[in-house]
Amino acid sequence: MSRSLRPLTTFISPQEMSSLSYVPVEPYSADSDWRYRAEGGANIVISMPHQGRVLRFPKTAHAEPIQVARLRRLADYRNFVIAPLLGELGGSPWQVVRLSEEDRRRLATDIEPSRPPRRRGNAINPGGLALKMDDCAVFPSPAAPLAPPTAPPHVFSVEIKAKQGFLCADDDLGVCSFCMKQYLKLKRGTVQQVSGYCPLDLFSGEFDRFDRALRSLLDSPQNNLRVFLDGEFVYGAGARGDRDQLLDAVAEVMAERRPPQADRLLKLWTRLMFTVLCTNDSQSVLQEEEEDEESCRPAGCCVPGAGLPPRSFLGRVLRGQRLAAAGPTQTSQLLDQMTAAEPNRVEEAFRTPFSDPLWTRVVADADIEPVDALEALQRYSIGATMRDASLMITMRRASDGEVDAGLRQVTDSAGHRWVVLCRLMDLDPKHVRRVSRQRLKKEKSKELYLRARHPRGEANRGVPIPCSVSDEGIDHLLAVSGSPM
Incomplete structure (x- = not known):
């Protein structure tokens, strides 16, 4: 169907x-x-x-x-x-x-x-x-009136499909779901090369790794990065603009003369993005620091970061994602056990209105252990939504004399003030019964990852190739859409 x-x-x-x-x-x-x-x-x-x-x-x-x-x-x-x-x-x-x-x-x-x-x-x-x-590509209220002939400031928006920013219980190879799934996409021909982006870099709380994540997304946007200027799509898969045009747009928005080398401009932009996404409201200025080469993860490794401030935007997103920390294998087993013991309880819960305490208490108790198996399944469902959501970061230069209108302001390393908004998009609910499909996709991704990283004759770290699903079977599996809630 x-x-x-x-x-x-x-x-x-x-x-x-x-x-x-x-x-x-x-x-x-x-x-x-x-x-x-x-x-x-x-x-x-x-x-x-x-x-x-x-x-x-x-x-x-x-x-x-x-x-x-x-x-x-x-x-x-x-x-x-x-x-x-x-x-x-x-x-x-x-x-x-x-x-x-x-x-x-x-x-x-x-x-x-x-x-x-x-x-x-x-x-x-x-x-x-x-x-x-x-509308996450513009501001919901107009900027403060500007005296003519000053032009309104440009609005710069970045959409990032960040994916899962931590290692869950299934990630026994020390490699995150995104990095393993790249080999599944490569096998199916949906990407031409493996991306250098790792979500754990973006969520690391460390600037050098965050900088590396954004540059990797620029090198290979796939469907994980889209950039808008004044509401117009300027960079990403399917956009007409190329990387040079993107840098011109960044230079125009940041009021910087385009340098012969793009590295300084990119560093100004990634520092601003780090300030917006990875700091608390009270931490509005990120000073330039000496680069720490040791803080960058080695290629091919997915290393948890030092930690994000819990009130930062990425910190809140990561908190929601961690509701799915059990991973698809454990959750699939739990679902099978509960379905066998109480055949109708899961379906009844997932038909219950989301305004009901059955759901709102899961969010209220997000930082404590689940009270029963049903709540564990609900948590996985919510975490899966947060994992697949898109971040939308919208910003413009603050005009001279502009007062705080209830929007957050940050200051970049050049001393310019910015008005910023952060939102989440693509928040469709996920039924927990999709977990068996997610488990098989992850097993197939792990199999292809091991084949690519450890060819015939090489050791595979003692980890058996786990998936018995054929390549044709996984193609059919991925083509089947999940049921909406």
Whole structure:
């Protein structure tokens, strides 16, 4: 069954379904300045720069009550489960909204020329239903008024699909999931070479390793890095710009004359990014320091870092990811045991509204041991969402005399002040029953990693090749989409 046709009623309770016709969806007046932003197989994203919001429209043609229930479930998951893990950095609540039929038709007509030809077979859903959320590529409120003829400052946004920033219980080779999965992607032809990026570098809390992570992402963005300038996609897989154009954009935003060598410019940028992502609110200036070569991890090793401040943005993300510290193997075994003992309890829990204490208490108790097997499964599900989420870092130079308007400000190593926002995107809930698929993918990745790093005749560190799934079988496995919650 294709992804678009998979039944969405699976995780919608009968009570939710029966009440939908009596609960109104908020009507929404669209912005005539709307812009096509992006789309995938399931959704179209429209930005509204004047409002600092985006609308994410499902493209499916399912019956409207099912679509409303699914969107509400996504919004509740983000608002009641994920946002509390991020604290004040969570941003505005998500809302389910509806365009009028007139606005929906006009929007569909306006954006059609901007859509990729291969995506035009599916349009915005007939009901005009959407999730309204912060636009992470711009600021939700305008900058302080600037006296003419000063131009508004450029807005620079970086999207990073950071992946898992720690070694979980399954990582017995001392190699993280991302680095092992590169060999699976290489085998399947989805990448041309193994990336030098390691998530443990990004989450290390050490500048030299953080710098190495960002430079590796620039060298091989894959689907892990996208850069926007004033809301326009300028660098990453599928972008028209190349690395030189990216450096020109960075130089323009940072008001730096482009040096003959790009290294100094990149170092200014990565230091700013480190300050934004890896320091507390009270630590707003990162001074330049002598490079410590010993702090960089050796090539081919995934080494845990010295630690992130818990209130830093990456520190909060890592705290959420660690809810899945048991790894897919242990979690798969636990799921099998619980399903055998209490066949209906897991399914009932994953149908329960995310505003229910059954879910909110898991977040409240995130720093203590789970009380039972069900909570351990819920934790893994939440951690998997945090692992696959995208970081969105948005920043602009602060104007002269601009006062704090409730947004964080940091100062770079050149003394310039920046206004910054950090958000998480792609926060779809993961049903724990996907864990068996994740376990097999990880086993296949480990097998291919061992084959590549330890060819025939070489020792394999005493670790047996673990996966019996054929290459053809893993291709089929990866092609099967998971069930939505």
